[in-house]
Amino acid sequence: MRVKSLSSGSSGNCYLVQAGGHSLLIDCGLSATALQKFLALEGVNVAELSGIFLTHDHHDHLSGAGQVSRRWGIPIFANKKTLDEAAVRWAKIEKLSQQRANTTMPPESRTYNTRLFPTGKATTIGSIEINSFPVSHDAAETVCYTFKADGVQAVILTDLGCSTSPIYEPLLQSRLIILEANHEEEKLWAGKYPYTLKKRVTGDKGHLSNRQSGEILRYCLENTGLAHTVWLAHLSSENNSPQEATATITKLLEEAGIERFPLNIALRDKPSLVYETEQYYYQASMF
Incomplete structure (x- = not known):
């Protein structure tokens, strides 16, 4: 299994997961143009994607998914509430795009290839097993995902406001943990955000x-x-930095006797980190 962070932040979130000849995305908050560019760097053609799994209906996680699905027929997997809200958002994005281009899109070209994937269920794409579980976030029905291949499980745990019981089993069973570290509390409260946004x-x-x-x-x-x-x-x-995130978390770990634990930072607006299992590396070296 191979996992690549293509973008991780409020300007757009997208992760590439590959195994057994299949490539899928967790979220697609990138434009189709940016996605094509980033995937090309990984040797992936966007038309060959096996699916896009949406965590929730916020713009920075789904804005490009509709266009990618409509243009290349890529299936989008999510629970019903997320798919319903996503359709509304995609319609607004398309309308804005048409206004800028001064064009009108025929109704038949607005079809999205969506697949219902209820929260708490599992599915398999090729050799990749994907499971969803609920988290606490202010969207219609937010989930996070685990994905497993080559005997190794990974989890993406972002966009949640607190820890709840469903998150721990996936975390404890995963070798790769992609974990949100959104803000430094003191910096946020001292910053420029309006009070209502700070509370949110x-x-x-x-x-x-x-x-x-x-x-x-x-x-x-x-x-x-x-x-x-x-x-x-x-x-x-605005409210964090790689240095602050690393320092705060490292201090907490050291207080618990966990010293020199390596922490990696997924960059906000461009491809950065990559994780490969030994089996994936061996298979790739054969071709």
Whole structure:
């Protein structure tokens, strides 16, 4: 299995997962143009994608998915509430695009290839097993995903305001953890955001702070023997920095006796981190 962060932040989120000749995306908050460019760097043709899995209906996670599905017929997987809200958002995006281009799109060209994927269920694409589980966030029905191939499980855990019981089993069973570290609390409260937005971000349906992420990670490392690779993701450009996220979380881990644990940062607006299992690397070297 191979996992690549294509973009991780409020300007657009997208992760590429590959195994057994299949490539799929977790979220697609990138434009079709940017996605094509980033996938080309990975040797992937967008038309060959096996699917897009949406976590929720916010713009930075789905804005490009509709166009990609409509243009290339790529299936989009999500629960019903997310698909319903996504359709509304895609219609608004298309309308805006038409107004800018001064064109009208015929109704038959607006078809999206959507597939119902209820929360808590599992599905398989090729050799990749995908499971969804609910998290606390202010969207219609937010989920996060685990994906498993080559005997290795990974989890993407972003866009949640607090830890809830469904998140821990996926975390404890995953070798790769992509974990939100959105903001440094003191920096956010001292910053320029309006008070209502500060309350939203720090609320139970908002985003994880560096401290919350550190506490979740500490629990995982204390309760499992798996050799973890950890990516910190969805960092705010206004209220966080790689240095602050790393410092806060490292301090929490060191206080628990977990020293020199490596933390990697998924960049906000361009491809960055990559994870490959030994089996994937071996298979790729054969061709």
